[in-house]
Amino acid sequence: MRNPLYAPLLALSLAACATAGPDYRPPEQSAATTPGATGAFHSAQGGQFSQAELPDHWWRLYADPQLDALVEQALSANADLRSANANLEKAQAVLREAQAGRDITTTISGGETIARASGVSQHLPGTVGYDLGLAASYPLDLNGRIKRAIEASGADVEAVTAARDYVRVSVAAATTQAYAQVCAANYTLTVNRKVVALQRDTLDATRRLAKGGRGTAFDVSRAQAAVDVSEAALPGFAAQRQNALYLLATLLGRAPADYPREVENCATLPTLGQPLPVGDGAALIRRRPDIRQAERTIAGDTARLGVATADLYPQVSIGGSVGLTGPLKDFGSGSAFGFSLGPLLSWRFPNRPVVKAQIAQADAQVKADLAGFDASVLEALRQTETALETYRRNAEQAGALDRARDSAGVSAGQAGKLFRFGRGDFLSLLDAQRSLASAEASAAAARAQLVQDQIAIFLALGGGWS
Template structure:
């Protein structure tokens, strides 16, 4: 409730309370459901910890190269620079809204040469002058300006949340690009090991053919396996180069200026302990998109007050001081004038238009509330899905690791049996083909686990302070 000036109380139709509803965070929403506050359903796996997620989650990998890349991206990324500029613009809007409640001044002046037709003056006529200064102080008795300031501040907070969301995405994308470089080299190295083993078999087969124990058909089949494995190598090189180009872009560089030191990375980023994921309540507080949706509700709630205030007169204190008249009388007692009093502005005949604007503002808040619930539920779903995917893919990777060990043992045994003449060449080739497939599947799964980890961190909304 604002204190009104007694001398203008009769000018108000109803009190001087700030128009429109006061904002309060959504009390009956998806964010307040008890089930949304608990630990994640999929976080019961041993891969996760209920410890809070640190702000700079990428440091959990204990990789100085990755740390440096992410910090550089958070400084130089073009999308983040644009988001920072958007925030500066929003802050300027707030300053402009605040300035509307301050004393405003105006200065005017001019001169004219005229000969009225009713006078007998000869040309050129009479020179008149006019100069003055005016002042106006809005009283904002119904709080229209206050609500406008409130709306602009909430808009600024929403833009800040959007900026934080960009930061989250940039950090995750940078870590992902780095992991893709390392993953491509990791798979490339695994395939090269298979090619080396298959070449050993090809060389042995050629020697056996020269010695009369093998056939040209055996050599051609061994050669086919080598060729099939080598055909995969250029694809890994292309994946590595593509990830390097993306990394350069994220760092605000030209693609050709990618960080050369990263090019030979072949060790996958590894977590030393279980992933800290916190709980649903922490997620709702942390996710920038949820905060952006909540601040949007606050801004549009304030705009209901802006629209409602138009139902009442807008009053300000005004005053003016000026001089005017013919130049020949300048400085005379009749050339001075002043005024002081309240200024009233009221578009009374347009009340249906104002009512429509109020209804539109209320409907927008209803839509914002629904959008807020949707954002919260989507955030919870994304996180549960990312956690479940990672947990199950860990199991798959462990099984593929066991399959790879079995395939390696089988290929080793087949090689011995073939050398001692107790097994045919087709069995040896089949065991090596199985090993190549198992090695490739395991390498892909290992690299995919890092992708899953980054997807979890992204869903949790970490990476901003």
């Protein structure tokens, strides 16, 4: 008998042949499209910056083969990056699962039964029956539910890829920072040892003068105190170097004790041989993986809104089945064979309030994603401007500290000459050397900080993946 609901249900499903839900389009009215976001960076002023595009492998700008090798090792062995790659493999598998929703579904069934009529003596054998069948169905996807699910999974793969790329960016920057910290600690240690050597020369001279009657024990004790204070700072720099080596080992996927010995004595700060390439805001927005992840998240959730909308309509597929059923004694006879072919309908009509609530949830999620995208763009711009401004101001400070160190060196030299020729007092000499020690340490720390500031800019710009 023909089902009286069949015709209207089929008509309704055919009326929904257009893909359910909105088609995704990149945000047109967002923080990423404003002139202030896409133009030149406000803080990128001065000859130390260039408007050139940031290269993918920005660490090669330091022209340091040892650094290049370390970054490549980290990108192939880092545990966090391996985890991110595994997450990407999982997302790709989910996509393949969604794509399989378009394939023909087959079901093979079989069974055997023994039946005995009611009231028949239990000693009599029952009737042995069988049931064998093969069923197949093909989804027509008239309302695009499967299509939207595939779109959502595809966008998820791209979002997870962007998350993996951001881990790559972070690993490259952290490796370069750790390497620079090792070199900076050795560099600062060398500078401070020179200061200690100068102060020891003064201590030896003071002892000789005291023996000759031109100095006092008080002068010797003050000179010794100056040496002791400067030497007390040396273990701290050694600890900084060792801690950076342990960090470097972890980034390379090794145990801390297995740190790269070839880096241990690096004492030259990584130096750029050209102005720092920063590009502009538009290039930043295109490059930053977290912004791309936020944009792909919008695309995926927009597709999921289509999946939810498709549940308002019947799901239609073409199905067919063939089978053999009956008593085992009649197996293979024509009367045991049967088949069916026709459209199959599935519709959660009584649950329309639930479906509409799910649509509202999906729509709200898209709105939240749009806000999150704007937040990602604005945060990326803030981080970059902050890093640029910090570097610019610290470069000015480093220049001033270099000049102060040079002046302190001249002053300490003059004070030493005056003291040795008996024309200056010992307190003035100690004060000049104390000022030199402070100026040397400050200038060295400022130069080391500039390298960290450069790396912070590269990280903020999102460099390190291609």
